[in-house]
Amino acid sequence: xxxxxxxxxxxxxxxxxxxxxxxxxxxxxxxxxxxxxxxxxxxxxxxxxxxxxxxxxxxxxxxxxxxxxxxxxxxxxxxxxxxxxxxxxxxxxxxxxxxxxxxxxxxxxxxxxxxxxxxxxxxxxxxxxxxxxxxx
Numbered sequence: 001x002x003x004x005x006x007x008x009x010x011x012x013x014x015x016x017x018x019x020x021x022x023x024x025x026x027x028x029x030x031x032x033x034x035x036x037x038x039x040x041x042x043x044x045x046x047x048x049x050x051x052x053x054x055x056x057x058x059x060x061x062x063x064x065x066x067x068x069x070x071x072x073x074x075x076x077x078x079x080x081x082x083x084x085x086x087x088x089x090x091x092x093x094x095x096x097x098x099x100x101x102x103x104x105x106x107x108x109x110x111x112x113x114x115x116x117x118x119x120x121x122x123x124x125x126x127x128x129x130x131x132x133x134x135x136x
Contacts, residue, residue, distance in 0.1 A: 052113070053111070061088075074093045
C-alpha cells in the first residue's frame with residue numbers, strides 16, 4: 001500500500017486502509033493516527049455506525065465502546081452489564097440497544113458497520129479494528 005497521510009486521505013484510500021483489518025488474525029500495518037482518520041472519514045460518509053466489540057473482558061469492551069462512540073460523535077453511554085470471560089458487545093446507537101454475550105471466538109477488536117440510506121455513501125463493515133484505537 002502506498003504511503004498515505006491524513007491530510008490527503010480520500011474516501012477510497014480511507015476504505016483501503018480499513019479493509020486491511022477485515023477479520024484477520026494478524027495486526028494490520030497502518031499507523032494508528034491514519035487508521036483513526038480513515039475511520040472518521042468513512043463514518044462521515046455513512047448515516048450511522050453499529051459497533052461490535054470482541055474483547056477478553058466486559059471492562060475492556062466497555063472502555064473500547066465508549067472511546068469509539070465518543071470519537072464518532074455519539075453522546076450515548078450504554079449500559080453493558082456483566083459477563084465473565086471473553087465477551088461480544090453489539091451497540092446500535094440509532095435504537096440505543098446494547099447486546100452482550102459470552103464470546104468463544106479468537107478475534108479481538110472492534111467491528112464498525114457503516115449504515116447508509118444511499119448507494120453512493122458507505123455501506124460496509126470494517127474490522128476488527130484495535131480495541132485501543134481511540135484511547136488516550
